[in-house]
Amino acid sequence: MKRIMALCLMAFMAFGGLAIAADDTVRIGVFLPLTGQNAFGGQLELEGVQMAHKEAPTVLGKKVELFVVDNKSDKVEAGLATQRLIEKDKVQAIIGTYGSSLAMAGGENSEKAGIPQVGTSCTNPLVTQGKKYIFRVCFIxxxxxxxxxxxxxxxxxxxxxxxxxxxxxxxxxxxxxxxxxxxxxxxxxxxxxxxxxxxxxxxxxxxxxxxxxxxxxxxxxxxxxxxxxxxxxxxxxxxxxxxxxxxxxxxxxxxxxxxxxxxxxxxxxxxxxxxxxxxxxxxxx
Missing domain, CATH: 3.40.50.2300 (Response regulator)
Incomplete structure (x- = not known):
């Protein structure tokens, strides 16, 4: 698990979107449907993220800090979630989200800001099509x-x-x-x-x-x-x-x-x- 986390972090760095914060902390945003229609899938993904963070709280000597936002299974809320993560929480990378429509809505902000966003179960090919900073780790x-x-x-x-x-x-x-x-x-x-x-x-x-x-x-x-x-x-x-x-x-x-x-x-x-x-x-x- 630690090796996987390290590889992900290096991948983010390679795209230039992950500048380590002044306090030597890597700020990772997580936007998932924790309520609403897709809550079951969102909760499962959050458990996986939290388990990975527990096993690898530091990567490459840097402390990893998670910022979790509920996108409420709603496309408008998904956009607001990534906007908050980018503008308020100042994250350097984003994980999410369960649900292709939600991933596309939130991904617009990530792409515009040049923040790498990785989805774990957003299977529609349009999620990443034509995007430089949006990725997935599942089949399509x-x-x-x-x-x-x-x-x-x-x-x-x-x-x-x-x-x-x-x-x-x-x-x-x-x-x-x-x-x-x-x-x-x-x-x-x-x-x-x-x-x-x-x-x-x-x-x-x-x-x-x-x-x-x-x-x-x-x-x-x-x-x-x-x-x-x-x-x-x-x-x-x-x-x-x-x-x-x-x-x-x-x-x-x-x-x-x-x-x-x-x-x-x-x-x-x-x-x-x-x-x-x-x-x-x-x-x-």
Missing amino acids: DPLQGAGAATYAYKTLGLKKAAMLVDVASDYAVGLSNFFKKSFTKMGGQVVSTLNYSSGDQDFTAQLTKIIAEKPDVLFIPSYFAEGAIIMKQARELGATFKIMGGDAMDNPEITKIGGKAVEGFVQTTFPYDPSMKEMNPTAKK
Whole structure:
């Protein structure tokens, strides 16, 4: 962990955005959704940041100080969060954030100020596209969209797909487009694409229309809370098609919300490599 922290710090220095403060302290800003729709993911990422800081409170002989701001799962708040970190807290680098829309909103300030910003789970390629100071350490949606489409078409033999997409989410819109591009390229057919907006709770109208199209699979690039509700309502309406989603569904809460409707659900998520044994002690913590 200390070696990783040191490498990250040297990378920041290489871009010239990390000038060590006069008191020999490295000031790292962290902006995450600690409340609101994406709070579960934000809290997990904060735990990881805090664990890394506990194990490596100093790097290259410099004290590392964290400044944490809640972006409240809101794009406007994400922009205000990075603005505060840059202007008030005088950070020299920023970590964040869970949620591609939030990362893009906050990243505008970081890019303008020349402050390196590193995201851990913002998978939309637009987060870093055309940016000099914005980075990520995760896979991107073209990869998982293609992966989901390939698994559906080639492994499961599903030829007709429908999509239910949150049009207020850059993540959902992007991932659905990448799924559709790969699925149709292989010969699959997308028979229906319907929309909703973040926070919606009733999907019966869209699902009724989708069921009428008789797809083999419904792709929902949703966050876990809405995704679980969609699955539950789909099964209550008698839907028997396979349901698939992306990494934002990777949350144990989906079983509490969706109940038995979650059985058989397939999603893409971060891969685990058993050969990476040196990571096991950290993962257990």
